[in-house]
Amino acid sequence: MYLVFDIGGTNMRIAVSSDGKTLTATKTILTPKDFNQGIQHLKQAADELSQGQKIQAIAGGVAVVFDGQRQTLIKSAHLPNWVGKPLLVELKRMFDCPIFLQNEAALEGLGEAVLGSGKDKKLVVLITVGTGVGGVKIVNGRFDDNLLGFEPGHQIIVPDGEECTCGGKGHLEAYVGGSYLEKRYGQKAKNIKDPQIWDRIAKYLAIGLYNSSVHWSPEVIILGGSVVKSIPLESVRNYLQEFSTIFPQMPELKLVTLGDEAGLIGALEYLKQQM
Numbered sequence: 502m503y504l505v506f507d508i509g510g511t512n513m514r515i516a517v518s519s520d521g522k523t524l525t526a527t528k529t530i531l532t533p534k535d536f537n538q539g540i541q542h543l544k545q546a547a548d549e550l551s552q553g554q555k556i557q558a559i560a561g562g563v564a565v566v567f568d569g570q571r572q573t574l575i576k577s578a579h580l581p582n583w584v585g586k587p588l589l590v591e592l593k594r595m596f597d598c599p600i601f602l603q604n605e606a607a608l609e610g611l612g613e614a615v616l617g618s619g620k621d622k623k624l625v626v627l628i629t630v631g632t633g634v635g636g637v638k639i640v641n642g643r644f645d646d647n648l649l650g651f652e653p654g655h656q657i658i659v660p661d662g663e664e665c666t667c668g669g670k671g672h673l674e675a676y677v678g679g680s681y682l683e684k685r686y687g688q689k690a691k692n693i694k695d696p697q698i699w700d701r702i703a704k705y706l707a708i709g710l711y712n713s714s715v716h717w718s719p720e721v722i723i724l725g726g727s728v729v730k731s732i733p734l735e736s737v738r739n740y741l742q743e744f745s746t747i748f749p750q751m752p753e754l755k756l757v758t759l760g761d762e763a764g765l766i767g768a769l770e771y772l773k774q775q776m
């Protein structure tokens with residue numbers, strides 16, 4: 502039995518797989534703000550889903566920046582109480598098996614690149630716009646080399662701009678991320694109806710995607726996350742094309758196809774690559 506998980510700023514998804522290829526049973530719970538409570542809930546859900554069968558290996562994503570060895574959580578805008586905690590050590594103590602950790606958006610991107618909207622593409626970028634903004638570059642079905650992961654949500658798009666929960670200013674996340682939109686407009690993103698507001702958000706997102714395109718030169722950019730469902734994709738495409746003066750065309754923009762399970766499917770794929 503294999504265990505995979507996907508811990509986001511809001512929800513935590515946990516699943517087991519008996520064949521290492523497909524998800525056998527899945528559970529979603531709210532992500533506890535407290536780290537100890539978080540790993541206890543993870544253990545409880547794992548016990549419940551595996552029905553007492555031994556877990557042979559684990560792969561999981563968390564919405565944080567990991568240290569270079571992917572052991573300790575070193576920074577998180579949305580799970581501050583998890584920062585500095587030895588997640589890998591704690592999980593090893595609980596499960597006593599090989600464990601592979603990654604950034605949450607990275608695993609979602611891997612899932613989409615291999616089995617979702619990026620299938621058959623060599624150079625895939627995924628940008629997820631949910632509570633926060635994350636992303637990853639996947640090359641030939643694997644994470645592109647990196648030291649500390651990828652954080653396109655924290656690229657600066659406005660100098661001295663809005664404050665981001667990471668401590669920076671003018672970051673993409675502070676203009677399109679769900680928690681910022683809620684703060685600014687006093688309601689959840691899905692309840693914002695003003696087309697002018699959405700046009701502005703589309704423009705900010707397009708600036709971020711333009712920057713990712715000129716740095717990463719992907720064939721396709723896949724957009725995921727709860728807020729993306731409300732952003733007018735056609736406007737994003739038009740702005741992106743309008744900004745494009747150096748490349749003859751910008752990468753294709755697609756939406757995720759694996760839905761909420763992308764991170765879990767990506768974790769299974771990652772596990773397969775590591776074993």
Ligand SMILES: [Zn+2]
Binds near residue numbers: 654655665667668
């Ligand atoms: Zn930031």
